Each structure stands twice: as C-alpha cells, then as structure tokens.
Amino acid sequence: MSETAIDKQRVADSFSRAAATYDQAAAFQRSAGSNLLARIPAQLQAHEIVDLGAGTGYFTRALTQRFAVAAAGLDLAEGMLRFARQCNGSEHALLDRQPRWVVADAEALPLRPASQDLIFSSLALQWCPDLARAIAEARQALRPGGCLAFNTLVEGTLFELQRAWQSVDAFVHVNRFMPSDELRQILAASGFSHWRCDLETHVLRYGQLGELTRELKALGAHNINQGRPGGLTGRARLRALTQAYEAFRQPEGLPATYQVAQILMFKES
Secondary structure, X not given: OOHHHHHHHHXXXXXXXXXXXXXXXXXXXXXXXXXXXXXXXOOOOOOOEEEEOOOOOHHHHHHHXXXXXXXXXXXXXXXXXXXXXXXXXXXXXXXXXOOEEEEOEOOEOOOOOOOEEEEEEEOOHHHOOOHHHHHHHHHHHEEEEEEEEEEEEOOOOOHHHHHHHHOOOOOOOOOOOOOHHHHHHHHHOOOOOEEEEEEXXXXXXXXXXXXXXXXXXXXXXXXXXXXXXXXXXXXXXHHHHHHHHHHHOEOOEEEEEEEEEEEEEEOOO
C-alpha cells in the first residue's frame, strides 16, 4: 500500500471516529463554509449539485435548501455519512428534497463527465495528497459554465500551536498546509476559464490550551503528516507545550489562527 493510500485511510478513519462530536465543535468550520456559500453568484442556476467532503451533511442540506434540488453529499469517511443519513432522517425529515450520500474519493470522483452544475467543498480538499488532481476531477465532472466553489486551509493555520511544539521537540505535531502562492499556481494551471482566490483570517480564542486540543480531537483533525510522534505525549512535554503556548496569550485568551483560502472557479462555457 502506498503512503498516499495510508494517509487517506488515516484521514477517513479519524473523521469517521469524530462524526458524533463534530457538529458540536464545528463553529469555525460552519463560519468558513457559510462565507463560501455566500460567495456563489445568486444568478447561478444549479440543477445537479455535489457537496464534496460533506462530513455530517450540514452544507449538503444548506445547498439542497438554497437551490431546491437534492444535492449529493460525497465523503471519504463512511462514518461521517452514516451520521449524516441518521441526522437527515430525523432532524431534517421535513425537507421536500432529500440529499443523497455517497462514499467517494475527491481524487477519483464517481461522477459522469459534464454532469454537474456546482461542486461545493468546504474545508475538505486540504486533506487531498494531490490537490491538482482533485481540481482536475472536479473540472471534468462540471458542465460548461459550471462552478467549483471550495475553500481550504493554507500555511499559517495554527501557527501558534506549531511554534509552541517546536520549542518542545523536533517532531511534526501540527498538520502542514500549502503556502498560498503554491495554491495560486495550481489554480492558474487548472484549465478553468476564470477563478478567484480570497484569503480570510479567523482567530479563535480559548481560555486554556486544553480547550483547543479537545476541539481538534472532537473534529477529527488529527496530525497525519510524516514525522509525527508515535505513542502518547508525556506529562512533562505537555507542561512544556502549555508554557510555550502561554507566550501567545492575549487579554481575550489564547489565540488559534486559521488561514482560509476562499475560491470560486468557473469552467469555460
């Protein structure tokens, strides 16, 4: 099995385990996704819609309601989709049009060429080992004039946690994210007729470091990079990490910064 396949399985397993706790810890994720949804032009006519990396289905349902069509929720994490189906069958049972749920890999989409009007993906494609391939798959699935709307985390995300860990040991404890310049190069080479990439900074505040680490665990956003430490983290290292992170404390609390690229791409008509 390749390293890429191992990483994808690790991502899928991590998010599947977090399905039941994800929504309670996903305030930032919903804010970033709502900002992306608001960027989609009001005049866009979409009859076939995919939510790629649907997770628990929050934005799959939002897309279904906005466009009055049954969106399809695709995700690599089968556990997330099981939770989405259960949620859709109870809390959202009154929807006129029910979303569809499909286990799928963004780098090998089970979609017919030129079959989709809108592919929406919020904070999912940063987990793809080959972002360019995922974008190419989306472009192939879009009809002429179709839109790929996605956001992704870029370099600078959780830099406070990264720097605090660097003062403790040489392991990789925080997921690495693509520099924004590299991202723009991939977008420019994608073959889309036109695109736009805007950067947003979100700063979350916490009273104690443990609140942040528990939230990351609840979200399933574990460290998947090579060079990560094995086994449990000892108490002495955790104390050292906590002390190092305290250097970032502000009157409002301990900051955790997320850098989000909000992207709209349109296929040639």
